[in-house]
Amino acid sequence: MKTLAVRMDRHSQNALIIAEYLQSHPLVKEVCYPGLKSHLQHNIAAKQMKSFSGMITFEINGTFEQSKVFVESTKLVNLAVSLGGVESLIEHISYMVHGPWIMSDEERKEAGLSDTLIRLSVGLENVEDIKDDLGQALQKAQTLTADDITAAEG
Numbered sequence: 242m243k244t245l246a247v248r249m250d251r252h253s254q255n256a257l258i259i260a261e262y263l264q265s266h267p268l269v270k271e272v273c274y275p276g277l278k279s280h281l282q283h284n285i286a287a288k289q290m291k292s293f294s295g296m297i298t299f300e301i302n303g304t305f306e307q308s309k310v311f312v313e314s315t316k317l318v319n320l321a322v323s324l325g326g327v328e329s330l331i332e333h334i335s336y337m338v339h340g341p342w343i344m345s346d347e348e349r350k351e352a353g354l355s356d357t358l359i360r361l362s363v364g365l366e367n368v369e370d371i372k373d374d375l376g377q378a379l380q381k382a383q384t385l386t387a388d389d390i391t392a393a394e395g
Contacts, residue, residue: 248327248365249292249294249295250292251365252294252295252363252364252365253276253292253293253294253295254292254368255295255363255364255365255366255368255371256274256276256293256294256295256296256297256363257274257276257277257293258368258372259297259361259363259368259371259372259375260272260274260276260277260297260299261277262372262375262376263297263299263375264277264279266376266379267302267383268301268302268303268307268311268379268382268383269299269300269301269302269379270299270300270301270302270357271299271300272297272298272299273297273298273299274293274296274297274298275287275290275293275294276292276293295325295362295363295364296324296325296360296361296362296363297360297361297363298358298359298360298361299358299359299361300355300357300358300359301357301359301382302357303357303382303383303385304356304357304385305335305336305356305357306385307357307382307383307385308333308336308356308357308358308359308382309333309336310378310381310382310385311359311378311379311381311382312331312332312333312336312359312378314377314378314381314382315331315374315375315378316374316377316378317329317366317370317371317373317374318330318331318361318364318371318374318375318378319331320332322337324360324362325362326362326364327364327365328364328365328366329361329362329363329364329366329371329374330361330362330364331359331360331361331362332359332360333358333359334354334358334359334360335349335354335355335356335357335358
């Protein structure tokens with residue numbers, strides 16, 4: 242508890258930088274983070290919160306396979322269902338949390354959960370290291386070819 246305030250400050254600082262980075266990346270369709278001025282409820286969040294936390298949700302502008310390759314290609318950011326630790330963690334929502342064993346494709350669509358939705362808990366690591374890791378994973382997903390996707394599906 243003694244270090245909670247300092248850790249939350251770092252989570253929030255890092256998350257805003259990462260959210261801005263993701264928002265500017267061509268493979269990212271949309272970023273949901275209340276610290277971004279473009280967020281629909283930014284003004285409300287700014288009145289209610291001292292800082293905006295370390296949780297970011299974003300959507301890949303691509304296919305299910307590209308988003309899966311993205312989360313599986315991070316090296317510093319750990320692939321995990323559990324979120325909120327001091328380390329950066331990432332999960333693919335429709336594959337790991339609301340997969341076909343829990344929700345059908347139709348139920349996910351009705352709930353607004355796309356096949357390329359990603360949740361990221363930004364940790365306390367050096368923010369440039371986090372950006373570099375996400376960048377190399379996005380690059381790997383972006384260069385995925387139609388043949389790669391067909392092979393993965395088959």
